[in-house]
Amino acid sequence: MEEKRTNSGPELLVSLERGSGRPLRAQLEDALRAAVQQARLRPSDHLPSTRALAADLGCARSVVVDAFAQLVAEGYLVARAGAGTVVAPRAGAGLRPAPSRPAEPTYRYDFRPGVPDLRLFPRVAWRRATAEALDSAPAATLGYIDPAGARPLRQALAGYLARVRGVAASADEVMVVAGIAHGLGLLYRALRVAGVAEMAIEEPGGAEQRMLVRRSGLEPVPVDVDGEGLRVDDLERTGVRAVLVTPAHQFPLGAVLSPRRRAALVDWARRRDGLIVEDDYDAEYRYDRRPVGAVQGLAPDRVCYLGTASKTLAPGLRLGWLVPPPVWAGRIVEVRRRTDLGTSVVDQLALARLIDSGNLDRHLRRTRPVYRDRRDALVRALNAHLPEATVSGVAAGLHAVVRLAAGTDEQRVLRSAAQRSIRVAGLSPAYLRGSSAGCGLVLGYAGVNESAMPEAISMLAEAVHET
């Protein structure tokens, strides 16, 4: 590296690095452009003559001439006949310092719900699936594709969802999206375009799902949940004609929608021309018995089904799927054309391979006992260290809801846990109307090893008892 301060005209610190591989001309352009952008050279400042600058820098004059010509073409410099080259009058103002962004804190024990153990992501299988997809995909599949998804994945998903979730759909009816939130966002916009103004949601339910309803311009209308899941009689009373439900594993309380409620929900949809939005976010994980199939299979014309790879594989893949009733499919594609032109085709083809090769099933068989053991360890540790706490819901998914003794202050528990480097979520944000059920915690146990569970929960118990 050789730094030169030019002798002629304004002082100009230009660093040219010989042997860097980047041409001197490009380096000079970069340096001058940056000087203008950072206001070291100001509008109307005179530049040295090309001859003088070339002599200063020890480079050929043509290098400087070329660089000046380029920056004139880009609008940074202006060549004035007989007056040399000056900085353009309007150039460079408006640069600002980069905002600094606080880093996410890290926790010793992270019970954040909704995230699988990312250490279990099948990197080798995914890498192989990607390589196979890249090796075998016809060139045309890398072009602009059907925004509804790549055919091999839609076919693989139709088979997988029929087999694993009892979903009734052909490949044409499966739409690939970038996760459930993306799919819901598309659906909500389609609903709004169709004049729908309200969306019934479970109470309690996911706070983020509720925010998404609001941000999409729909009014969330809470409907109570009990041990059998959504109270369809309550839904009926609201008069709302679209409802978001989590039948396989109610979020957050963990109930499974009972057979009679399923029948009542489908009946409601048929009588009221209603739409059931089925969020099947973590249904692959059930530990005590086989997962209960999707409501969609009972009434494909009434249910918009949504699933995701975020819990079974990793949220970072941004892969999910949507199976809308036929009457909504075209409207959702229309919304999508306004927002994005589809999802990464390489990832789509990789997931298709992962499913078709049986590697997704193998991954699920491998991870299910890991999470079951963590859940069991969690329940044991709670019994030992927080015997007053009750755990609700079936043995499924990646989180458990724990209710604490009446009078416990949820916010204080969260703060006290955070001081011990434990991240837990409170139950109260799950309620729109506010809860009368007292203090609760939502514990995502996927990210805490079985062996670490006793210590993590004993520390959490300390945090609870301190308050």
Add this chain to the structure above:
Amino acid sequence: MEEKRTNSGPELLVSLERGSGRPLRAQLEDALRAAVQQARLRPSDHLPSTRALAADLGCARSVVVDAFAQLVAEGYLVARAGAGTVVAPRAGAGLRPAPSRPAEPTYRYDFRPGVPDLRLFPRVAWRRATAEALDSAPAATLGYIDPAGARPLRQALAGYLARVRGVAASADEVMVVAGIAHGLGLLYRALRVAGVAEMAIEEPGGAEQRMLVRRSGLEPVPVDVDGEGLRVDDLERTGVRAVLVTPAHQFPLGAVLSPRRRAALVDWARRRDGLIVEDDYDAEYRYDRRPVGAVQGLAPDRVCYLGTASKTLAPGLRLGWLVPPPVWAGRIVEVRRRTDLGTSVVDQLALARLIDSGNLDRHLRRTRPVYRDRRDALVRALNAHLPEATVSGVAAGLHAVVRLAAGTDEQRVLRSAAQRSIRVAGLSPAYLRGSSAGCGLVLGYAGVNESAMPEAISMLAEAVHET
């Protein structure tokens, strides 16, 4: 495979495949679920007793008991005390035949603009980049990430865009999106939220870009383009305060925004508190000289810059980037939180590797002469076979605009070309107000080999002369 027609109760064609690896119980569930979904079993139909069905199928009774219990839980069947098991009253109606979708026609010579030669996609380098990304990424990067993008890619892009396009942005200011259309869709929604109602666009311009403006609820206002690019004096007269421009290579005519127009555009934005939306879709491809740098570098506070991997790599990756002025960044992220939670992190990390390793530069160095040769061959062939045609624009990008003799009927040329299995696009859809410039064609030459060009253009000339 062994097919059994049951003897008791309704006729029930159930296929159980022993040795298929799928448990008999699961196969029986699938078969019964499908029978209900496809209305072969109708609401209130009686099922055989578990004992009879087990005998018919030659399986243990527990298999049938389990399968029935599962389907009761899912809502397909109802167990009636003393009356056996019946199909649930509401189950199964509403299944519909899969819609059949017409396949895209394929052409012998495809001059569709906007798509690179997908056969040139660097599969080996991309596979290696993906593998390296998967091997080295910390587990946490596979979780829910910043919707604005993965840090390694934002860093790589900030460096790449500064070096190759003269863009002034820190990593924090670069936002990863799923292509330019996605980025524009986010921006337009943010503009609408802020009360903006109109968007100035180039006339002629991209028909799809114009549709996206309309679909986003903004009114497109055409501004004329000449040999120096956008006519800023025309823009001024419209009173509109946001404009979409393609300064590096005007789409479709191919002009480069001149130095004085750049200065005038930035001046306009500063005086009128205006926003310049810079669509830098194919700027990496310039064949006669170095590409002219982005306008964004001149006025980072006034320009929302957009770029994409769709032309340099492949549209199927769905990767693009957005560098908004600081005042718009937060609003765009807010819109994004309503629509999706980000872009595939594996692809993002792979692109970061491709850039950091120098493989993207190598790919560009390798493909630039290929496209330049195709463009040269196109121009030669046009001179030979369609001497009355004029080619407009600089030697850049992946398409050329050809104007035909006055009085030629554009629609008839397109139809006549299609009959010869040649896909070309007409110029007239590029005009909002309608063109007085007569018949034109937009020829995307990226997908036609140099050696095939003479024949392709001679066939196109036949199509033109026939009309």
